[in-house]
Amino acid sequence: MTAWTADASPNPLNVEVPNKDQYIHGLLCWGQNPAVGGASCDFERKAMENLEWLVCVDLWETETAAFWKRPGVDPTTINTEVFLLPAAASYEKEGSIVNSGRWSQWRYKAIEPPGVAADDLSIINELGKRLIALYQADTSADWRLRYPLALLWWGPYCDPAGVASGGTAHQDAHGQDGSNYDDGIVDTRTGLLAANPHKVGWEINGYFCPSAGGGSAIGTRVDGFWGSNTATQTLRYDGETSSGNWLYCSHYVNPGDANDQSGYGNRQENRGTVDNSASGIGLYSDWSYAWPLNRRIIYNGASVYQTNHPSVGLPLAPSKWVIAFDSGGTAPRAGGDVSDGFTPPGGSAPRYPFIMQREGHAHLFGPGREDGPFPEHYEPWETVLTSNPLSTGTLTSPTNFGHARPEAYEHPGNGNPDFPIVGTTYRVSEHWQAGQLTRNNPWLCQLQPDVFVELSEELASILGIANGDMCELKTQRTELYGRRMNAVACVTKRFKPYTIDGSTVHHIGAIWHFGYEGHCTGDSANLLTPHIGDANTGIPESKAFICNIRKFDGGSYL
Amino acid sequence: MAKKRMLIDMSKCIACKACQIACQQWHQLPAEDTSFTGSYQNPEDLSVANLTLTRFSEVGNNGDLRWLFFVDRCRHCEDPQCKEACPLNAIKVNKKGMVFIKAKCSPTKKDPTDVVRVDYCSDNDVKPCQLACPFKRSPDPALGIPRYRLNNGDTLPDGRTNKCDFCYDRWTNTALKAPPFAGVFAKSKKSACEIVCPTGAIKTGGNDKMRRKARRRVKYLQANGYPNANVYPAEYQTQVIWVLLDEPSVYGIVGPY
Numbered sequence: 001m002t003a004w005t006a007d008a009s010p011n012p013l014n015v016e017v018p019n020k021d022q023y024i025h026g027l028l029c030w031g032q033n034p035a036v037g038g039a040s041c042d043f044e045r046k047a048m049e050n051l052e053w054l055v056c057v058d059l060w061e062t063e064t065a066a067f068w069k070r071p072g073v074d075p076t077t078i079n080t081e082v083f084l085l086p087a088a089a090s091y092e093k094e095g096s097i098v099n100s101g102r103w104s105q106w107r108y109k110a111i112e113p114p115g116v117a118a119d120d121l122s123i124i125n126e127l128g129k130r131l132i133a134l135y136q137a138d139t140s141a142d143w144r145l146r147y148p149l150a151l152l153w154w155g156p157y158c159d160p161a162g163v164a165s166g167g168t169a170h171q172d173a174h175g176q177d178g179s180n181y182d183d184g185i186v187d188t189r190t191g192l193l194a195a196n197p198h199k200v201g202w203e204i205n206g207y208f209c210p211s212a213g214g215g216s217a218i219g220t221r222v223d224g225f226w227g228s229n230t231a232t233q234t235l236r237y238d239g240e241t242s243s244g245n246w247l248y249c250s251h252y253v254n255p256g257d258a259n260d261q262s263g264y265g266n267r268q269e270n271r272g273t274v275d276n277s278a279s280g281i282g283l284y285s286d287w288s289y290a291w292p293l294n295r296r297i298i299y300n301g302a303s304v305y306q307t308n309h310p311s312v313g314l315p316l317a318p319s320k321w322v323i324a325f326d327s328g329g330t331a332p333r334a335g336g337d338v339s340d341g342f343t344p345p346g347g348s349a350p351r352y353p354f355i356m357q358r359e360g361h362a363h364l365f366g367p368g369r370e371d372g373p374f375p376e377h378y379e380p381w382e383t384v385l386t387s388n389p390l391s392t393g394t395l396t397s398p399t400n401f402g403h404a405r406p407e408a409y410e411h412p413g414n415g416n417p418d419f420p421i422v423g424t425t426y427r428v429s430e431h432w433q434a435g436q437l438t439r440n441n442p443w444l445c446q447l448q449p450d451v452f453v454e455l456s457e458e459l460a461s462i463l464g465i466a467n468g469d470m471c472e473l474k475t476q477r478t479e480l481y482g483r484r485m486n487a488v489a490c491v492t493k494r495f496k497p498y499t500i501d502g503s504t505v506h507h508i509g510a511i512w513h514f515g516y517e518g519h520c521t522g523d524s525a526n527l528l529t530p531h532i533g534d535a536n537t538g539i540p541e542s543k544a545f546i547c548n549i550r551k552f553d554g555g556s557y558l
Numbered sequence: 559m560a561k562k563r564m565l566i567d568m569s570k571c572i573a574c575k576a577c578q579i580a581c582q583q584w585h586q587l588p589a590e591d592t593s594f595t596g597s598y599q600n601p602e603d604l605s606v607a608n609l610t611l612t613r614f615s616e617v618g619n620n621g622d623l624r625w626l627f628f629v630d631r632c633r634h635c636e637d638p639q640c641k642e643a644c645p646l647n648a649i650k651v652n653k654k655g656m657v658f659i660k661a662k663c664s665p666t667k668k669d670p671t672d673v674v675r676v677d678y679c680s681d682n683d684v685k686p687c688q689l690a691c692p693f694k695r696s697p698d699p700a701l702g703i704p705r706y707r708l709n710n711g712d713t714l715p716d717g718r719t720n721k722c723d724f725c726y727d728r729w730t731n732t733a734l735k736a737p738p739f740a741g742v743f744a745k746s747k748k749s750a751c752e753i754v755c756p757t758g759a760i761k762t763g764g765n766d767k768m769r770r771k772a773r774r775r776v777k778y779l780q781a782n783g784y785p786n787a788n789v790y791p792a793e794y795q796t797q798v799i800w801v802l803l804d805e806p807s808v809y810g811i812v813g814p815y
Binding site: 452496 | 575578579582589591592593598600601616620625
């Protein structure tokens with residue numbers, strides 16, 4: 001990352017780094033549609049014109065895949081080579097999906113994909129293998145660039161002995177081939193090697209790869225992440241084990257594991273529908289796998305009395321206990337969750353339950369936030385205000401995450417009279433994100449066929465806009481890139497002008513699912529949004545900006 | 559066979575329109591070409607391809623504003639006037655009380671010697687069943703619940719008139735009671751809209767049970783901030799009933815109640 005962001009920084013590889021403006025040659029776009037979903041999306045579309053190549057892996061030709069022929073541009077002036085690879089939909093492939101409750105659940109293939117559409121994994125497998133072959137063949141390249149790929153082990157099980165001796169047997173302790181991700185079987189429908197998602201599961205879980213006969217046999221899967229350098233089941237810190245992600249150690253264990261229902265170790269396929277919690281709180285720990293260690297409630301050590309309390313280990317709420325330790329905090333009670341963050345007395349030094357925080361306590365706000373340890377109200381990056389009415393301090397956050405190209409978030413000036421209206425963007429239930437999956441479905445287009453902008457009856461009255469009128473919206477971005485947004489007016493009682501510091505402020509909202517491809521088309525509201533990110537997460541600040549609106553063709557702006 | 563009743567609880571509806579799509583899927587109906595006309599309500603009205611429709615209305619203002627949703631469809635009258643009016647005897651009421659229009663309504667399946675059909679249905683712009691329906695929304699008699707046109711005025715290739723049929727063919731479909739559906743999807747023999755409703759606003763069940771459930775819900779709503787909550791229709795006997803948050807007239811509902 002250093003080489004990307006600062007030309008003057010020391011270059012650890014001592015390799016010539018091109019000017020950062022030309023640094024990104026190509027883009028792999030996997031089921032994403034930044035030409036609609038990206039903040040300041042017209043800027044992103046223009047930026048793609050600098051690419052030498054673009055690979056889109058998707059179910060349809062998206063706005064991103066078609067950026068070179070979008071309305072208003074001359075395709076002959078764009079030199080980007082675009083590849084559109086047909087992808088399998090989620091129900092046309094096997095694999096895992098993780099939810100925000102940390103469950104990793106296995107999905108099965110319901111139907112074959114149409115035509116030559118392939119699952120992501122097989123496409124990645126093919127790409128990886130060909131890149132490795134290219135780097136292995138090109139002996140003229142700088143070894144520091146070449147070796148990381150030329151020597152990459154492309155399969156779940158490392159086997160240093162096999163590589164060194166030119167051996168071919170890379171089987172794990174259960175006789176399964178770990179030398180590749182695809183079993184060497186070509187899918188005759190696609191012509192691609194058929195990748196096996198289970199092998200990715202083995203690699204992410206982790207396994208033993210002893211270099212000198214220590215530990216367990218090659219390929220024996222680990223079932224946890226805390227270990228010593230003599231452990232035979234869990235990750236070791238002496239290099240005898242490997243894991244794609246320590247949080248997932250134990251999600252794909254050895255066949256015969258007591259916690260596995262699949263018979264071959266894939267705990268993500270567990271489908272136990274009985275609540276196994278003794279207190280009846282609904283843990284359902286035998287349904288799928290929850291990282292880490294199938295723990296359903298993280299930091300559950302906070303539900304029991306701590307070491308310095310006479311009732312150490314007993315639950316604070318006895319009728320709905322999550323974990324419990326009887327006999328003075330030494331005997332774990334059966335029927336609870338996997339314990340997290342409780343230190344039994346007498347052993348190692350006690351810690352507070354929130355083990356990933358330095359102080360061991362939960363935070364609502366505190367150390368580690370970019371914008372300070374104390375809560376403060378900041379206006380959005382763009383605001384109709386010129387001073388902060390809630391604080392004598394700064395108007396907007398000084399730590400917002402800016403784009404590398406300042407023109408992507410050029411500021412119109414707070415309180416700019418050209419943009420006196422507060423704008424926001426949102427979604428509707430009829431469309432999904434950037435619209436590939438829903439704007440290609442005539443039935444869903446029927447329900448929500450056009451992009452619309454909602455405004456109050458009061459603002460509509462001032463501007464002479466009637467319900468259903470076509471409107472034109474502008475922000476600093478549309479004036480910079482020359483493309484204003486059109487949307488149908490939805491005049492509604494649900495929007496109201498509000499009073500801030502004695503002044504009336506109008507507020508409008510538009511949906512952003514739309515683009516120039518698909519069954520129903522329209523302008524994305526991301527034509528309006530600034531390319532600025534939240535200070536802590538970098539998530540685009542697309543929910544608030546300043547703008548203006550008028551009736552399209554003849555109306556005047558506020 | 560005991561009668562079945564459908565309860566649509568508008569206090570639980572989030573207006574996601576999933577019922578509209580599920581209905582079109584099960585009945586294999588085409589999507590209509592629509593445009594946004596200033597309301598989330600789309601298509602604009604019921605049609606031969608949209609047998610159920612979520613109607614949106616904004617009532618009140620400022621602190622008193624309510625965004626009301628009404629999932630409109632055939633009421634499945636206990637004494638259906640459309641059935642009486644149909645010259646072809648194409649409208650049937652089954653033992654569960656479900657009122658549906660049979661395929662023989664389609665002019666493409668007509669008997670060329672069937673003078674009655676030619677006279678009363680195919681050549682008439684307004685069908686007898688539409689005229690007879692007591693739930694016409696406007697002075698236009700074609701806007702009874704049964705429809706044979708799309709919103710743009712076109713008709714479907716088979717030219718038939720259609721309306722909500724309670725998914726009677728799911729309730730009696732033996733395939734949906736067999737594996738892999740039986741047990742896995744216990745509700746799969748019920749109406750398509752009920753299965754997809756994410757909030758449980760649409761429920762079906764025994765005649766009396768559903769009526770009791772509706773009354774209980776209204777009692778709860780009346781005690782919790784909705785003094786005008788009511789069961790619709792209150793007296794007119796139908797197999798589909800609604801829980802409304804306010805009087806039917808506030809929703810713009812016309813016809814007997």
